[in-house]
Amino acid sequence: MIQTTKTKLINFYLSEFGTAKISCRLIFFAVMLSFAQLVCANDHLRVENLSEKDGLFGDTLHKLYRDKAGNLWIIGVNGVARYDGLNIVNYVAPDNDLERFVSGWQFAEITEDNNGTIWLGNEQGVFFWNSKEDSLTMLNDERIKRVTYLEVENDSSIYISCSGKKNFRYNINAATLMAGDEEISIKACAIDPAGNKWYTGSEGKVFREGGSPLFRVNATVNDICFTPQGSLFAAAGEGVFFLNAADQDEQNASFTLVPLERGKSRFITEHTQSIEYANGSIWVGSRRGLIQIILDENDNPQQVKYHYNHPNDQFSLVSNQVNDILLDNEGIMWVATHGGLSKLDPGKEWFHCLRNDPMVANSLHVNNIYPMTGDRKGNMWFGSFTSGIARYNTHTSQFTIYNANNSKLNKDFIRHLYTDNEDNVWVSTNEHLYFFDGVSFMQATILNAEKKPLKSNTISAIVQHPDGSYWMGIDNRIFKLKRTSRATFVVEKKVVTRTGYIIRFFIDHHQRIWAASYSGAYLIDPRSTYSFIVFNKENQSSFRSNTVQAIAEDTKGNIWLGTMNGVYLTSNDSIFQYAPEKVKFRGYFEEDGLTSNYVTGLMADENGTMWLSSWKGITKYDPHHIPLCRFTHYAYADGVISEKFNRIAYFKDKYNNTFYFGGINGVNYITTHTDSIKHELKKVRVTEFSVDGERLIVDDQMEINSVGTIKKIDVSFSSASLLSPKRQVFAWKLEGCDEDWNYINTRSFSLENVVPGNYKLKICAASPQGDLGSAITIDLVVESILVQAMKVIVALAILLVLLILVYRRYQRRKQSVKYALSGLSDDKTELLIAKLQEVMEEHKPYLNPNLTAGELAALLEISSVKLSQLLNDSLETKFYEYINHFRVNEFIQRLEGGEGANLTLMGLAEQCGFTSKSTFYRAFNRERGMTPAQFAKSLKGDSSSD
Numbered sequence: 001m002i003q004t005t006k007t008k009l010i011n012f013y014l015s016e017f018g019t020a021k022i023s024c025r026l027i028f029f030a031v032m033l034s035f036a037q038l039v040c041a042n043d044h045l046r047v048e049n050l051s052e053k054d055g056l057f058g059d060t061l062h063k064l065y066r067d068k069a070g071n072l073w074i075i076g077v078n079g080v081a082r083y084d085g086l087n088i089v090n091y092v093a094p095d096n097d098l099e100r101f102v103s104g105w106q107f108a109e110i111t112e113d114n115n116g117t118i119w120l121g122n123e124q125g126v127f128f129w130n131s132k133e134d135s136l137t138m139l140n141d142e143r144i145k146r147v148t149y150l151e152v153e154n155d156s157s158i159y160i161s162c163s164g165k166k167n168f169r170y171n172i173n174a175a176t177l178m179a180g181d182e183e184i185s186i187k188a189c190a191i192d193p194a195g196n197k198w199y200t201g202s203e204g205k206v207f208r209e210g211g212s213p214l215f216r217v218n219a220t221v222n223d224i225c226f227t228p229q230g231s232l233f234a235a236a237g238e239g240v241f242f243l244n245a246a247d248q249d250e251q252n253a254s255f256t257l258v259p260l261e262r263g264k265s266r267f268i269t270e271h272t273q274s275i276e277y278a279n280g281s282i283w284v285g286s287r288r289g290l291i292q293i294i295l296d297e298n299d300n301p302q303q304v305k306y307h308y309n310h311p312n313d314q315f316s317l318v319s320n321q322v323n324d325i326l327l328d329n330e331g332i333m334w335v336a337t338h339g340g341l342s343k344l345d346p347g348k349e350w351f352h353c354l355r356n357d358p359m360v361a362n363s364l365h366v367n368n369i370y371p372m373t374g375d376r377k378g379n380m381w382f383g384s385f386t387s388g389i390a391r392y393n394t395h396t397s398q399f400t401i402y403n404a405n406n407s408k409l410n411k412d413f414i415r416h417l418y419t420d421n422e423d424n425v426w427v428s429t430n431e432h433l434y435f436f437d438g439v440s441f442m443q444a445t446i447l448n449a450e451k452k453p454l455k456s457n458t459i460s461a462i463v464q465h466p467d468g469s470y471w472m473g474i475d476n477r478i479f480k481l482k483r484t485s486r487a488t489f490v491v492e493k494k495v496v497t498r499t500g501y502i503i504r505f506f507i508d509h510h511q512r513i514w515a516a517s518y519s520g521a522y523l524i525d526p527r528s529t530y531s532f533i534v535f536n537k538e539n540q541s542s543f544r545s546n547t548v549q550a551i552a553e554d555t556k557g558n559i560w561l562g563t564m565n566g567v568y569l570t571s572n573d574s575i576f577q578y579a580p581e582k583v584k585f586r587g588y589f590e591e592d593g594l595t596s597n598y599v600t601g602l603m604a605d606e607n608g609t610m611w612l613s614s615w616k617g618i619t620k621y622d623p624h625h626i627p628l629c630r631f632t633h634y635a636y637a638d639g640v641i642s643e644k645f646n647r648i649a650y651f652k653d654k655y656n657n658t659f660y661f662g663g664i665n666g667v668n669y670i671t672t673h674t675d676s677i678k679h680e681l682k683k684v685r686v687t688e689f690s691v692d693g694e695r696l697i698v699d700d701q702m703e704i705n706s707v708g709t710i711k712k713i714d715v716s717f718s719s720a721s722l723l724s725p726k727r728q729v730f731a732w733k734l735e736g737c738d739e740d741w742n743y744i745n746t747r748s749f750s751l752e753n754v755v756p757g758n759y760k761l762k763i764c765a766a767s768p769q770g771d772l773g774s775a776i777t778i779d780l781v782v783e784s785i786l787v788q789a790m791k792v793i794v795a796l797a798i799l800l801v802l803l804i805l806v807y808r809r810y811q812r813r814k815q816s817v818k819y820a821l822s823g824l825s826d827d828k829t830e831l832l833i834a835k836l837q838e839v840m841e842e843h844k845p846y847l848n849p850n851l852t853a854g855e856l857a858a859l860l861e862i863s864s865v866k867l868s869q870l871l872n873d874s875l876e877t878k879f880y881e882y883i884n885h886f887r888v889n890e891f892i893q894r895l896e897g898g899e900g901a902n903l904t905l906m907g908l909a910e911q912c913g914f915t916s917k918s919t920f921y922r923a924f925n926r927e928r929g930m931t932p933a934q935f936a937k938s939l940k941g942d943s944s945s946d
Contacts, residue, residue: 044307044310044313044316044352045290045307045316045317045344046315046316046350046351046352046639047315047316047317047318047335047342047343047344048315048342048343048345048348048637048724049314049315049318049340049341049342049343050083050088050340050341050342050343051318051339051340051341052340054088054340055088055090056074056081056088056090056340056341057076057078057079057080057081057090057091057092058076058077058078058079059318059319059337059338059339059340060076060077060078060338061074061075061076061077061323061324061336061337061338061340061341062075062076062077062106062107062108062323062324062336063075063076063107063108063109063110063323063324063336064324064325064326064334064336064341065110065111065112065118065326066326066328066329066722067112067116067118068112068116069116069685069720070084070682070719070720070721070722071083071084072084072085072328072334072722073110073118074336074341075107075108075109075110075120076106076107076323076336077105077106077107078092078093078105079091079092079093079102079107080092080102080107080120080136083722084718084719084722085719085721085722085723085725086725086747089134091136093105102120102127102136102138103124103138105122105123106122106123107120107121107122108121108122108123108147108148109121109122109147109148109149109150110150111150111151111152111158112152113152113155113158113172114152114155115155115172116131117129117130117131117172119150119152119158120136120150121144121147121148121149121150121160122147123145123146123147124138124145125138125139125141125144125145125147126138126139126144126147126150126158126160126170127139139170139177141177143166143168143177143179144160144162144168144177145162145163146162146163146164147160147161147162148161148162148163148185148186148187149161149185149186149187149188149189151186151189153169155172156171156172156173156174157169157170157171157172158170158172159180161184161185161186161187162185163185164185165182165183165184165185165202166179166183166185167179167180167182167183167184167185167186168180173907174903174907175902175903175904175907176902184201184202184205185201185202186199186200186201187200187201187202187221187222187223188200188221188222188223188224189224190224190225190226190232191226192226192230192232192248193226193228193229193230194230196208196209197209198224198226198232200221200222200223200224200234201221203216204216204217204218204219204220204221204236205221206221206224206232206234206255208248213248213249213250213251213253215243215253215254215255216254217234217236217241217255218238219236219237219238219239219241220236220237221234221235221236221241222235222236222237222272222273222274223235223272223273223274223275224275225275225276225277225282226277227277227282227295227299228277229245229298229299230245230248231243231244231245231299232245232248233258233275233277233282233293234255234275235272235273235274235275235284235285236272237271237272238257238271239257239258239270239272240257240258240270240272240275240282240284240291240293241255241256241257241258242255242256242258242282242299242301243255243256244299245299258293258301258304270284270286270287270288270291271286271287272284272285272286272291273285273286273287273322273323273324274322274323274324274325275325276325276326276327276333277327278327278331278333280294280295281293281294281295282295282301283325283327283333284325285322285323285324285325285335285336286322287320287321287322288306288308288320288321289306289307289308289309289317289320289322290306290307290308290317290322290325290335291304291305291306291307292304292305292306292307308320309339315350315637315639317335317337317342318337318339318340318341318342319337319338319339319340320337321337321338321339322335322336322337323336323337323338324336328722329680330346330347330679330680330682330721330722330723331346331347331679332344332345332346332347332722332723345723345724346679346723347679347723347724347727348638348724348727349620349634349638349670349672350638350639350670351618351634351638351639351640351641351668351669351670352639352668352669352670353639353641353666353667353668353669354382354392354666354667354669355367355641355665355666355667356666362397362398362399363399364382364390364392364399364666364667365382365384365387365388365389365390365399365401365403366384366386366387366390367664367665367666368384368385368386368646368663368664368665369382369383369384369646369649369662369663369666369667370383370384370385370414370646370647370648370649370662371383371414371415371416371417371648371649372417372648372649372650372651372660372662372667373417373418373419373425373651374419374651374653374660375419375423375425376419376423376655377423378393378394378395378655379391379392379393379394380392380394380651380653380660381417381419381425382662382667383414383415383416383417383427384412384414385413385414386412386413387403387412388401388402388403388404388407388409388412388414389401389402389403389409389414389417389427390402394653394656394658402441407440407441408434408440408441408442408443409427409429409434409441410429410431410432410443411429411430411431411432413429413430414427414428414429415428415429415430415458415459415460416428416459416460416461416462416648418461418462418463420462420464420470421464421466421468424436426444426462427441428459428460428462430458431458432444433446433459435487442486442487443487444487444488444489445487445488445489446459446472446474446481446488446489446490446491447488447489447490447491448490448491449490449491449492451490454474454491456474456475458474458475459472459473459474460473460474460501460502460503461473461502461503461504461505461515462505463505463506463507463513465507465511465513465526466507466511467511467526468483469481469482469492469526470482470483470489471495471505471513472489473499473501473502473503473505473515473517476498476499476500476501476502477494477496477497477498477499478494478495478496478499478502478515478522478524479491479492479493479494479495480492480493480495480526480530493530495524495530495532496515496522496524496532499515499517499518499519499522500517500518500519500520500546500547501517501518502515502516502517503516503517503518503548503549503647503648504516504549504550504551504647504648506551506552506553508553508557508559509553509557509572510525510577511526511527512524512525512526512580513525513526514551514559516548516549516550516551516561517547517548518546518547519534519536519546520534520535520536520537520543520546520548521534521535521536521548521551521561522534522535523535523580533580533581535561535583535585540568540584540585541584542568542584542585542586542587543563543568543585543587544563544565544566544587544589544597545563545564545565545566546563547563547564548561548562548563549562549563549564549599549600549601549647549648550562550599550600550601550602550647550650551602552602552603552604552610553604554604554608554610555604555606555607555608556571556572556608557572557576558570558571558572559572559576560602560604560610561585561602562599562600562601562602562612563599564597564598564599565589565597565598566587566588566589566594566597566599567587567588567594567599567602567612568585568586568587568588569585569586569588570583570584570585570586588621592631593621593630593631594612594614594619594631595614595616595617595619595631595633596614596615596616596617597614598614598615598616599612599613599614600613600614600615600645600646600647600649600650601613601614601645601647601649601650601661602650603650603651603652603659604652605652605657605659605672606657606672607622607624607672608622608623608624609621609622609623609672610622610623611659611661611672613645613649613650613661613663614645615643615644615645616643616644617633617634617635617640617642617643617645618633618634618640618645618661618668619631619632619633619634620632620634622768624769625768625769625770626729626743626766626768626769626770627743628729628743628744628745629729629743629745629768632727639668640668641663641665641666641667641668642663642664642665642666642668644663644664644665645661645662645663645664645668646662646663646664649661649662649663650662656671657671657672658670658671658672659671659672679721679723679767680773681721681764681765681766681767681771681772681773681774682719682720682721682765682773683720683764683765683773683774683776684717684718684719684720684730684747684763684764684765684773684776685717685718685720685776686698686699686715686716686717686763686776686778687716687717687718688714688715688716688748689704689713689714689715689716689778690713690714691704691706691710691712691713692710692711692712692713693712698778701776701777701778702778702779703778703779703780703781704778704779704780704781705781705782705783706780706781706782706783707782707783707784707785708756708782708783708784708785709753709754709755709756709782710751710753710754710782711752711753712750712751712752713750713751713752713754714748714750715732715748715749715750715751715761715763716747716748717730717747717748717763717776718747719747719765721765726745727745728745728765729743729744729745729765729766729767729768730743730744730745730746730747730763730764730765730766731743731744731763731764731765731766731772732744732749732761732762732763732764733761733762734751734754734759734760734761734780735759735760735761735762736757736758736759736760737754737757737759741766741772743766754780754782755782756782756783756784756787757782758779758780758781758782759779759780759781759782760777760778760779760780761777761778761779761780762775762776762777762778763775763776764776829870829874832860832862832870833870833874833875835860836860836870839856839859839860840886843859844886844890845859846883846884846886846887846890846912846913847887847890847911847912847913848913849910849913849914849915851883851913853867853868853879856879856883867879881923881926883913884914884919884923885923885927887909887912887913887914887923888912888923888924888927888928889927890912890913891908891909891912891914891920891924891932892928892935894908894911894912895908895935895936895939896939905932905933905936906920909932920932
């Protein structure tokens, strides 16, 4: 692995780093000036946390590792844990209640060899995990202390680096430890895009495998990583350093310090522990939080964001002291801290929130939000029924409050908010209509056809048609108005004279106007003499309520209606365009997957996905998914601040694809993805399989036989995926019975009343889109009792015939042996047996693992045929049974003599002539009636008792 010797390293330092300190300081000051505009921002990540209260062995975590089976290994102070996404298995100090335990208190390193064995290092030495016994065993060698790095070099070797510049190589097969010739303590390794390994060593050394080129950072380097373009970043005791790919072959090149700004005028250093690259950013774990360094297209740092623990937010980092970061192959970022484990899951859609905080001046003015709108300047407008309006600048995150006390608004009761085509923001209070001129609010006047003010200005809804006309809902009526001056509207047409209360307007892609009201949904076509159609329970059999609270159109032009009792959909077809009066709506209700039938908001994203707010949270409906996954529900754990969201309190900011939902506890918002996230479908593994209550041990490929109809089969399985378990989907099918796949979002299922037949049970992971991963297959043969009885009769008949044939063959063989040995007297046979015993004891030919019957016969100066007859008839044994008898005795003698102290049982067996573990175990069990491990354990028990 590391071919650099101590002399080579020292000579390289003397020749190359004589002036390095001066050049590094000059570069440092130049970088500080060039990054004077670097932005420091506090951006709140939303994560899931796991700590001691959730079953973890402790909260002080040092290192994370994802094994080939998909498990996450978590190591730290006082223990080790294995986590499969649902269950935690702890390995801690010995305790009367625990079967799995380890010694040592501070674990720091972990790796996995090609056989799936996990190797761990701590201050006491190195441990390895046996998956079959689910236990950790320590290597007994006093030379290994304070392990800093572990690496698998090949199929049979583990490289171990310890503090104090001591290094070792452990041969797995021979169970031997050799000291390395390098005097350097390795702490971390990273692979560049070309496949080269780079290491960090003591005294700030960073070098490529082989020792050249070699660089030095004037700080202790704890971790390194590469960007896809090949730039090298290092986390060190004095901050974060980087080296561009173009400079990595230059001997005089030096690392550049990334300025981590904490204020407007000064830079400070950070003690950084770990580093990872992900999605255009360098993520750094420090003693004061998680640092995100955003890179430009040339890998130059552009912006720095700090992510902290927020004491009042359970979905922030669990602790500010970050010890390790792991970005696994599923895109999950795991963060090990001094307070537990944090998980940033790309498979989750986290909701952000805006809330009123009496202790914070810059916060939402009130939590119970009703109308909302947004303008093109990046402002969101939030209204309430009690406290006026809050304008929120999405660029600066600043709030501006408008109410009856500080503006021209006459009331704090905000009934409606709307932004027209000219980016004017309109505000309807309980009595008047206002618009915002960029500085303050101006009151608008609405005149009837006789140019007299309308008797009532109670405006509940506003919309501007593409032709420039304005439509308003006033006192249960719908008016078309013309804007004659900046602050004056004149009624052109009273379109609908009697309706229910108008809640909201919407314009579809045919430029027709939809009105949501208490008496149904009204469709108005301005191009056909203002005729209108109403959709309610009287003409729609699917409707369960006439109160329509929300209207939206998806990317296919389909119309969705949200009501007090369900959501309804009609397709964009020729009937919808030319004969809308014949349109029929399909309903979706709680029994179809809605969390609540009381739907308050509807919006569509660019993928055709619908977002619904209700009185039980937020729901996403994706028509492209399989039926099981079409409805996705979001709760408090996803960042949803309330289960109750208000009507007219939803808005889509189409400029950045952000969705806002107002509820009784503030505002939630989410920026949706333009493309669905697709992850590799990990293979599953059967953990429990029982047939009519009898538990069986099964592999991924095997056959299970049963007689008679099976009443019940229970199957449980695990997943190698650690993405949000609640979002995971699996599929199973009993071929020979099921035509289609069965989709589930749990890790268990049951089969009942499986009649006789031949089946293949297949289980695999699935995606919400219906894609299937690699399936495991279990052959299931269920036979009828009659068929089984016939098979038994046939088997008995065949057995009887075989017994007759065997008896006849035995008689012939007896005669043949008698004839073959007829030339030997009884005395000569005894002499030959004695000579065989002498050869075995003195020459020990059985130690030759490739010994043949011909070679042994040559030692006796007889033919191999006569040797075989001698063993079979005189000694009543077979050649390999006879040879293995001596090998077992040799193994026992050596084990009792202490010769195997530094070897594994199999290593000692190989010295005694065995080449196969299975042959060794069968021979030993035949001789001693127990396994070698049990025998070895009994010897230890005897010695301890003595």
